[in-house]
Amino acid sequence: MTAGTAGTAGEKDGVIVSVTGLAAAYRVRGEDSPALAGVDLRVDAGERLGIVGESGSGKTTLALALGGMLPRSCHLSAGRIESCGTTVRGAGGETADAAQLRALRRERIAFIAQDPAASLDPTMRIGRQFSLAMRAQGTPMTDAAIDEALAAVRIERPDEVRRLYPHQISGGMAQRVAIAMAVARRPQLLIADEPTAALDAEVRTEVLGLIVRLAEEHRITLLWVSHDIPAVRRWCTRAVVMNEGRIVEEGPVGTVLVEPEHAYTRQLVNALRAEGTEGDGR
Amino acid sequence: MRAVLRWTLTRLLIMAVTLLGTSVVIFFAVRQMPGGYESVVLGPLASEEQRQAAAERYGLDQPVLVQYWHWVTGAVQGDFGISLVSQVPVIQELALRLPVTVTLALMALSAAVLIGVPLGVLTGLRSTSRSGGALGRTVAGLGISVPEFVLGSVALFVVSSVASCFSVGNLASLSGEPATLVRALVLPAAVLGLYCLAATARTTRDAVMNVLVEPHVTAAVARGETPGHIVRHHVLRNASVPVLTLLGTITAYLLGGAVIVETVFNIPGVGSYMVTGLGRHDYAVVQATVLLAAVAFIVINTVLDIAASLVDPRVAAAGGRR
Numbered sequence: 001m002t003a004g005t006a007g008t009a010g011e012k013d014g015v016i017v018s019v020t021g022l023a024a025a026y027r028v029r030g031e032d033s034p035a036l037a038g039v040d041l042r043v044d045a046g047e048r049l050g051i052v053g054e055s056g057s058g059k060t061t062l063a064l065a066l067g068g069m070l071p072r073s074c075h076l077s078a079g080r081i082e083s084c085g086t087t088v089r090g091a092g093g094e095t096a097d098a099a100q101l102r103a104l105r106r107e108r109i110a111f112i113a114q115d116p117a118a119s120l121d122p123t124m125r126i127g128r129q130f131s132l133a134m135r136a137q138g139t140p141m142t143d144a145a146i147d148e149a150l151a152a153v154r155i156e157r158p159d160e161v162r163r164l165y166p167h168q169i170s171g172g173m174a175q176r177v178a179i180a181m182a183v184a185r186r187p188q189l190l191i192a193d194e195p196t197a198a199l200d201a202e203v204r205t206e207v208l209g210l211i212v213r214l215a216e217e218h219r220i221t222l223l224w225v226s227h228d229i230p231a232v233r234r235w236c237t238r239a240v241v242m243n244e245g246r247i248v249e250e251g252p253v254g255t256v257l258v259e260p261e262h263a264y265t266r267q268l269v270n271a272l273r274a275e276g277t278e279g280d281g282r
Numbered sequence: 283m284r285a286v287l288r289w290t291l292t293r294l295l296i297m298a299v300t301l302l303g304t305s306v307v308i309f310f311a312v313r314q315m316p317g318g319y320e321s322v323v324l325g326p327l328a329s330e331e332q333r334q335a336a337a338e339r340y341g342l343d344q345p346v347l348v349q350y351w352h353w354v355t356g357a358v359q360g361d362f363g364i365s366l367v368s369q370v371p372v373i374q375e376l377a378l379r380l381p382v383t384v385t386l387a388l389m390a391l392s393a394a395v396l397i398g399v400p401l402g403v404l405t406g407l408r409s410t411s412r413s414g415g416a417l418g419r420t421v422a423g424l425g426i427s428v429p430e431f432v433l434g435s436v437a438l439f440v441v442s443s444v445a446s447c448f449s450v451g452n453l454a455s456l457s458g459e460p461a462t463l464v465r466a467l468v469l470p471a472a473v474l475g476l477y478c479l480a481a482t483a484r485t486t487r488d489a490v491m492n493v494l495v496e497p498h499v500t501a502a503v504a505r506g507e508t509p510g511h512i513v514r515h516h517v518l519r520n521a522s523v524p525v526l527t528l529l530g531t532i533t534a535y536l537l538g539g540a541v542i543v544e545t546v547f548n549i550p551g552v553g554s555y556m557v558t559g560l561g562r563h564d565y566a567v568v569q570a571t572v573l574l575a576a577v578a579f580i581v582i583n584t585v586l587d588i589a590a591s592l593v594d595p596r597v598a599a600a601g602g603r604r
Contacts, residue, residue, distance in 0.1 A: 069504060106506025113504075118497035123519045123594050132515055136507040165595045178501075185505070 402486020538575025
């Protein structure tokens with residue numbers, strides 16, 4: 001199969017993401033700094049997978065690679081990525097072209113960014129950018145449909161919010177708008193990279209609950225990159241632990257994040273216990 | 283919308299206060315120049331009686347505030363007084379020279395907008411490619427670093443010795459046809475336009491590059507939007523505020539008279555009028571031309587501040603602190 005072609009076999013089997021032997025490095029001052037080293041990952045349809053690990057462990061690089069969103073400074077040196085039926089990178093190093101990657105991101109993968117307010121265009125009203133995003137996908141929405149989508153993420157008076165600019169709404173509301181825009185496109189895979197990092201604790205729980213509820217409601221596979229182990233334990237079904245560009249442990253959250261086998265995971269979990277922050281994901 | 287309205291009213295109020303302050307500064311600064319009105323009109327050998335008579339004639343024997351009031355109310359009505367040297371009303375001279383300066387300004391500005399902005403957008407979008415980056419840096423570097431008088435002198439030499447299609451120094455008389463005026467202004471406008479074009483291209487390029495790395499553009503890329511869609515909807519508008527500000531400054535500078543280019547090319551515009559007035563201690567002319575330049579600068583910047591708040595609502599919300 002050539003890069004970019006649909007891997008229908010995987011989808012039939014219910015596999016949304018398949019990564020084999022993936023290696024990536026960032027070019028820093030003329031030298032390669034490894035970010036991923038032989039990562040193997042499989043995500044099944046309907047799963048809620050949490051990727052945890054320290055900063056620099058390769059979580060975000062892996063998530064971006066799935067949608068062909070790596071920055072220019074990062075290059076893939078080995079491995080194969082298949083996301084939602086598109087071969088982003090083949091085993092021989094062949095890569096999907098720009099149009100194929102755009103189609104993948106437009107139709108099958110949605111990203112939710114860390115900073116919700118910054119991910120909205122500051123010069124455009126909420127309704128206009130919602131409408132433009134949907135039109136770009138080929139599924140235009142009426143104002144009433146946009147209001148409905150905003151109401152689904154528990155935004156009160158959506159018709160008023162639709163007419164506001166991003167700087168006129170709170171961070172929590174901006175994240176709800178970003179979630180509504182992502183979910184309205186009905187993706188197969190929702191990648192949320194630290195989606196609540198910029199929010200306070202109370203809003204964080206509400207937003208995480210919202211993402212999980214919508215993912216279940218619309219049968220969207222959720223891949224959630226996070227530092228927040230208690231929250232991953234609460235909201236995800238399976239966890240992957242990364243360290244220095246490798247997956248060191250993976251399995252059901254009840255096993256991996258409660259009774260870890262790998263020394264690094266034990267260290268992470270014990271650190272939480274020692275800090276007394278091992279709550280219920282709030 | 284209320285924020286934009288409040289911002290607009292505030293800017294208009296600030297503009298009025300600034301105009302008033304500027305008129306005061308100009309009036310009193312001109313009176314600090316060496317030599318008085320009477321000396322300019324009568325010469326150094328005039329008797330005390332003659333000086334007294336001249337002072338009465340020009341109202342210089344009245345209190346300074348009364349003089350200021352007469353000058354500023356006259357200026358509002360278009361009466362800038364009489365040139366002490368030529369004894370011709372300044373407004374008459376300005377009426378002849380302003381069209382020349384405005385035509386020159388429009389021609390130079392056209393280069394900035396029609397070439398500089400697209401060039402800046404293009405090089406900004408291609409800044410990561412070697413050719414795009416080099417093109418942007420070369421045009422901006424050349425245009426900005428070569429002084430106007432050097433470029434003007436070189437252009438004059440080249441055109442007068444090689445090309446005869448452009449007339450050089452044909453504007454000594456202001457009674458020519460509009461076509462003649464435009465033809466005579468092509469070369470100085472090109473020299474002036476190159477600077478404006480380079481500055482605009484560089485600012486546009488930097489603005490586009492800054493917007494391209496903003497998270498909302500990354501979010502649009504993540505939604506699979508096409509590059510054309512992203513540039514049209516999410517880049518151009520966001521990048522336009524610094525470009526608008528620069529174009530405002532350039533326009534005000536050009537309308538106030540491009541002094542160097544007008545002098546090098548012997549163009550009878552507002553800028554050269556001011557230089558001549560300064561050389562001859564013709565205070566009425568200096569006051570009028572400096573006031574005109576200041577008014578152009580203040581009004582255009584106010585208009586562009588208001589335009590910026592319409593383009594980017596955060597400008598009005600932050601009260602211009604961005």
